[in-house]
Amino acid sequence: MDWDKLRIFHAVADAGSLTHAGEALHLSQSAVSRQVRALEESLNTTLFHRHARGLILTEQGELLFDATTAMAKRLDTASARIRDSEDEVFGQLRVTTTTGFGSLWLAPRLPALYEKYPDLKIDLMLEERVLDLPMREADVAIRMKEPSQADLIRKRLMGVRMQLYASPRYIERRGIPEDVSDIVDHRLICQNPSSTQVGAGATLVAELMTHDVHSTLTVNNYFGVLQAVLNDLGIGVLPNYLMRDFPDLVRVLPEVESSEVPVFLAYPEELRHSKRISAFRDFVQEEIMNYRKHLKDQSIY
Known part of the structure; x- marks a missing residue:
């Protein structure tokens, strides 16, 4: 299959509109439409139901969109690893954790991380739902239980009561x-x-x-x-x-x-060498050490 046609199909499926996909890709609506039709002809199937309110994926379109979504996430991972500098920490880091821990413990400590790495761009996703790290819904997670997903590097940070x-x-x-x-x-x-x-x-x-x-x-x-x-x-x-x-x-x-509730940090095996992950992991571990020292000094740990 033509990679360029797959890229355009993915943009259309994601936007639900030829016009919006064209704007995102900097292509005319007619050019986008031609590429989608050419892809449908090469696959001998219909990928979209077309109606006045937009486009809806057919069953075959859903299958292909699932595949292109997985491809896009893998490409994002590869791109992130390529962009990682040996000496610098920069770029986007998607962090997921619970609403409580993220808003009450992690977020107040992020100024110190940004001071050290001003070019870091953190996308903090606070929700109770466990995001799929291997499928790149997030880059790194802090969770109140040991992650069960395969192909993850995990480290126990502390215990909470x-x-x-x-x-x-x-x-x-x-x-x-x-x-x-x-x-x-x-x-x-x-x-x-x-x-x-x-x-x-x-x-x-x-x-x-x-x-x-x-x-x-x-x-x-x-x-x-x-x-x-x-x-x-x-x-x-x-x-x-x-x-x-x-x-x-x-x-x-x-x-x-x-x-006691165990707190774990986890990230995909494929991001083992990411400088952003390493910087965030080391920062969290240092903050945990400071937290433990404080509790010990207060004789409550």
Whole structure:
């Protein structure tokens, strides 16, 4: 098959329009149309259903689009490896992690990384869905469990526990519970049981709920839980990696915590020699070491 025709087909399928694909490729609509028709003739099949609102892939078109998408991702990987300089770190790095860890721990530390590598372009994708690293949905991931996908280099970064915290103003106004059964007299702030979250956190919340808590506030991520705690709304279930950045929060019921949640960094085997990956990995590991040292100095690690 003609590579140029496949490139044009992929652009049309991605845009759903000959006009938009032409604009992206800097080609006329008629030139794009000719190339697509020539590809259909060479394959002896119809790749698009054409109607007034645009183009829709046929079953055969879907098969070919899946193939060209995989090809495009592989080419992106090859291009990234070629562009990597032996001495410089530059270009785009797509990082995926959870909303809580990404917004509360990683993002506040990125200024130090940009200061060291000002030409780096980070695309930070915060979501609970596990992206497919081998298929290049992202370049590197930080996840709250060991990745199960094949062909990944993975490294355990640290362990996290979900614990109970409140603001000093809340404690001053409502007092501090002395026993877990006292939680019934306080508002519990936690992730919604139906939201995607680590199993250890969900288990801890379920145990707390057995005490017939009268008032609750549920949020679908830890960023929201933290904001509610900082605004004196109650006692929140939060990951302990927040404590260095929010030292004024008060640990409530120190004996109550979740089991340990492992935090892993992972990236595709084929990006082993990427300077961007190495720079990001080393940066995260250094920040983790600083985090551990802080906890040790505070005698809570």
